Amino acid sequence: MVNDLINIFIPHIILILTIIVQLVLGILKPYSLTFKYKDINIRISNIVTVIGIIGATAGTLYSQGDYAGFNYSIIVTSDVKALSILVLICGLVSVFLNTNLLRGNRQGCYKYHVLVLTALLGGICALGANDFLTLFISLECMSFALYFLIAFPKGYPSKEAGFKYLITNAVSVAFFLFGVSYILGLTSSLNFTEITQIFESERCSIIYAIASIMIFIGLGMKLALFPFANWIIDVYAGSESSVLNLLSTVPKIVVTGVLIRLLSGVMGFNTEINAVILILGLITALWANIYAIKENNVKKLLACSSAANAAYMIIILAVFSSFAASAAVFYLICYVFMNMGAFAYVNMIEPECKLLTLDKLSQTDSKLNAAAFALCCLGLAGLPATSGFIGKIFLLYSLLQSGLILLPIVLLLLILFTIGLYFYIKLARGIIKTKQTAIHHHYKILNSFSRPVLLLMALITVIIGILPFNLLARCILLFQ
Amino acid sequence: MLNNIGIYHYLVLGLILFLTGLCGVVISKNIIKILISIEFMLTAVNINFTTFGLYCKNLAFDGYIFALFYIAAGAVELAIALYIFYAMYREKQTSNIEDYGDV
């Protein structure tokens, strides 16, 4: 029993240990006196975090079999593991991109690491949660870390962004919990398994529908779904790219995982929720794509892209089947890598420009970097030879599979894709030097890791785009 | 008189508090007031939880525990909010929410 427990909680434990190590190192500063090299504390804390995350990933891979513990409040199955690994990878990539951020705050760099690790810990706990209480605590854990992370960089914009995220999150959490409280009232339980059993046998009431929708709204905020979607533009515009890298991936993965679980049981017994998901998803996608058309700020464009892609993913979940769930996860994986590639590029050119507009995108000294960024953008648009293309096929396939009733929605989606292509093309062609932007900036890339990250992400995007079958088969296996 | 107070009274009170909080968040211009309104919503949820904790017989003590956790979480949240607000305030010297829209 205890062995099992440890077996399952290796990643959590490793993360917590890393947090402790970071705190100790940060507070005691054992090396700052002996070394003159001023980046040393950044380097060491980075290495510790990387080791921690890799350890956690290895631990997740190492743990065998499914498990449910703590009175069924946490369960660990293969899909949880898969998504946890994805979360950890995203965290790892964000750590690689943090140099620009930490150079501004050398002494406080351990705080950053503690926050990142906390967010990851919260994320993987939430993925495994089988209980509303655990879910709530884990999500809050992640959110609190994210507030600080967003507000972490020096300067006013990050503070404002953090504050906006906080307010919106607080309101949405209130919605979520209000819904949870009604579920509690209806079922006298907070455990997903018990709730599912109760609703399977009982006739569902309007209170149940409203409670599910409130829960969905509360969780949807983290994906930037309507009703709480507008924050994403402002928050992205005010944040630093390595934080955005985390913000645009980890909560998405976590919430998608949680939603898949909730929709397959707790919330899945009323038809209203499906309609609401579809409508909210479509509204969000429509809003994000149309908003992006006139936008000129790269970060805001990526915010729109983030919102739109999350919406597509959620639309898949509206037709809940095992195929749809695996399609959504596949789409999520594809999206995460392309997105991280794009943010890696932004990370590369960010320090030079206060306001990153489209015409500044071409300011890189390597054409390969630019091409990799363009590839990621085209991938986000769903053009072929990238993973986004396969993701798009599966998205449409899972929608059409559920019958021809959804055909009008599919057609609307097609138009949204097309509108989206417009701004992705704008992003992609931003890399090409035109006469106006031909002023060469030969500067040194501050962060030596962003280039490998960018190229790696582009490579993954292409590899998934060309040889998707292995990953796909695994995704399908997750939900069988 | 007091014996007539049932579960629905508590729930309606919770709902009213929740809506009040929501209105407060949307309407107040002062950031402190907004934070207080968020606390209103928190309290509304807590009322719900404790009510269900009280009235659902076969429930162990889930409702109360949830309320406890939520109180703790709310406190943390408020603390973070105040911290960030203070950082912002140093920049702008105002507590009007409308002045914090520069990004």
Next chain:
Amino acid sequence: MFDFSNILSLPVLVFLPLVFGIIILMPFFPNNDILIRRFAKGCIIFHFIYALLFWIFYNNGFISLYAPDWIKTLGISFGFAMDELALVFTLLTTIVFTLAGIASKLHIRHGQRYYYALLLFFETTILGIFNASDIFTFFLFWELELIPAYFLIAYWGEGGNAKKSAMKFILYTFLGSLFMLSGLILLHYFNFLATNTLNGQIGLYNLDKVSPELQVLISVLLLIGFGVKLPIVPIHTWLPDAHTDAATPISMILAGILLKTGAYAIIRFNLQTLPEGFKYIAPVLAVFALINIIYTALVAYAQTDIKRIVAYSSISNMGLILLGICSMNIIGLSGAVFHSVAHGLITAGLFAVCGIVLLRCRERNINKLGGIAAKMPRLFGFATVIILASIGLPSLAGFVGEVISITGALASELNDYTKFTALFALPVLILSSCYMLKFLHKGFFGEEGECKPAADIANHEFVILVSIVVLLFILGCFPASILDIIQNISVTNGAVVW
């Protein structure tokens, strides 16, 4: 004896240009414009010769299938296969790309390295469309082609609005292809429901058990995608802009081949895979084809930009091809394929002529041109032959295609209206001569315009025009050369069976 068919591999055929393109992009490749150009030209010509081998060693029923698994979950493979239809279009593609590659010499002044790499990439995508044996492989290339096409139009365009036109093109086509994708998915899914096998091979679809209404629905969805490319009239407005603003070699490719992918796809999918559903649509589509033919011919007459005239004439001619397809019989099909080839060459030639005129005169308004014939007699000679071919003069390729397509529609067994559309399509012969002769008359005849061309055509342009004219004569006088290849397609019950 060495068996040549051993070296004929479809993946090599498709991906060879891409490999060449990547070589050009490699850092070790010398950054010398002349070298890059010659290398690219050499690659394209080499590839053309390779494609010719396929034709030479082609024998009946030669289907080279290469289909490793791609997305196993859905039974999709990354498959290539070549049959008669694909062979004809592959040859056309390599020919037009060779011509366009040669024509690029004077038109492309900057960014040659990227230009030629993209051009070669473009060739790969189009060959992929024609040779794909699996619906999703087909779709992959169909969408992939947008990327090189967009950048080629936008960044090497001649018109001032190149970026805008390219954006219009890519959005239009992308939306169309998404509609097509939904059609393909439904096709795949309903085939699965009907036969209980997950199958991606185009040739193996069997929708006999699927109700005609569903087939019609799938057909319509597919047609929206193909119709944007073809283009069919209400959704054609991207074409004139894109063709006008693109650089001349790109215009040649767009009009010469890109539009043919639409025709090819309709034959492949609507006719071959969904004959039952297409039966209901074909008469309606024939009316659209008629509108294409007549309406765009009239619009072409109203244009003053030489490239726009040619662009609209392309739409009009594509209408004829569509009409041939809609007849749903072997004659119309042969006509459509033949006219695809003929028109591919003609329109490439016309754009080449436009390009030469643009280069020499720096003027594209037909009212300001004039008197080119006196200054450039050789260009005039070629231009006359190509224009005559485009208005369907006997002994040149255009005539055969037009007559066979229309005859096919006339022989259609669908219903009487299709026959009438065939008869009403005939006045296009008059209209096409109106706008094309306007081109000749105003551009070449008359007194000298405001611009004075400096010299007659250069040697490489001469090569392009001579090869087009010779091919047009050969096809016009000996149409059997292509028709025989298509002969193997047999028709039963109004449906084409391979």
Next chain:
Amino acid sequence: MSEFFTDNLIWVILYPLWVFLLIGTGRLFAVRMSKKLLTLITLTGSGLGILFSGGALINILQSGSKEFVFTFIKIQNFLIQLGVNIDKLSAVYLLLLFTISFFIQLYSSSYMSREPKYYRYFGYLNLFNFAMGLLLVSPNLFQIYIGWELVGLVSYLLIGFQYTNPLKSTAAVKAFIINRIGDTALLTGILCIIYIMWTYSVSEFVTLDFSDFNIISSIVYAHTNNFTFTILCLLLFTGVIVKSAQFPFHTWLQEAMKAPTPVSALIHSATMVAAGVFLTIRLLPLLTLSKEILIFIVILGMFTALFCSLCAICQNNVKSVLAYSTSANLGLMIAAVGFGNIDLAVIYLIVHGFIKAALFLSYGMTNNEYTDDTGTTLPPSFIIASFALAGLAFAGLNCKELFFETFKQNTFLRIEFLLTAFMCAVYIFKLCCKYPLAKGKRPHAREQISVWVFLLIITAGTFAVYGSQLGFPFWTAFAGALTAIIISIKAKECKEGKITQICSEGFFIDKFYSRYIYSCYGKITDIANKIELYISNNKFLVSFVKAAVFIAGNIEKYILDAAVNLCAICTKFASRELEHAQTRNIQTYIAYGVLIAGIIFTAILLTYALVINSLGGIG
């Protein structure tokens, strides 16, 4: 021996094509052969043509027609064959074609000697011979269509030969497009026949061979109703109308006058216009099946004859008058075919061909492209040919006699013919009187040879035509009187030299005539002239097409393109509105959220309420 000519006629017909290609490729590669060599090669072709077609004619008269075909297009039961079919008709036509073109080429070699585009010109002449030869030997309708188009093309190229002149190139385009209308109608007709044959014929392939055209006609007639059949015949016949320059499509012939004079001679005698009569004769098995069609043909021919004669009278330009005269005479021929008198039509075609060629070439001897009306002079040979055209002497006289005989069943037609013939004399002599005889300038020997050979042939034809038996020579008597009058006027004119007076007074001494009848006649010509102006500008057709083009262009620009742009604009507008809505104030965002959430909850509550209502309340 004469078999040899028939068998190898194909090479003679292809020979001009090779010459054309030789010239064309030579020009492209900037290789030049000398002008003399070129002329020699060309003339050899035509000379051989005369020899072979003459030989073939003799052979065919002895042993019947020859046919040789090969497959051009074959798809299932759709078969198009090309080949050579030589029968009496085509042999005669070929002989005419090669004879006339031989001398016209000879003439051109001096006429065009100073032309820089001499090579191109001779290339086109060769192509013309080939195209016409292809048409004449066609074994089936389809090849006729091919020849038909090619002939139209060459005429286009030749009319627009001086392309630097915008007037001429415009004329070429006009002529070509009008021709194209006829071609399209013909093709439509051909395809209709193919379709009908497919449906009803028992044979596997439909080849539309002339050798079994009788059967085809009967099948077509049997399986179409009266209306369809009439439409079908009309479609086919429209091709004839256009090519033979019949009303209302005769205007292209006027445009064709912009071509160099020898080309006009060629077009008017043995090539373009002759093709129409040829096709009518070929189609006769089909056309005879419907009486209405035959009547229509006769009426159209006669009407064109009358109408174009009237128009000719109004003209002052020599070439214009000759062009109208061609239409008029072709009208007579067509009417003759409609009457079933094929021999007459062919004979008159030959005679008229030589006369017209002689007239044009004579005109060309003393005038060139740039001569205007005031500078025109006419050589004596023109006057001689005029007599033939007017039917006052030579073969023309005999032919008119034959026509008079043919029309004897119908008095009305006879009168109309008389009128036409009379007007023919009027306009041609008006020219002779109006313009002075050429003096001083001595034409080149080659030009003179050509003209005099034609005149010789016409003279010889006088005796050749006297083959058929004739009744009382009405026309000869009438013509004799007319000759007397003409000669007297000519004498008067020569004496007084008052050309203008003669024109105004006409040819009649009688003042009564000039006062009353002439004014009446003048009104008729005026009306004809107005109609002619209307048609020649193609006002109706052009305005129709222009309107269509205008409408289509505007639909394209303001509806289709605008719709797409409107989508873009709407999206951009929406985008701007959304940008405004993005106030950067967090409260607004939450307010949006609350609003949307409120809407959703209200909607759900309402749905529930409605569902519960429809279920009749809870429980």
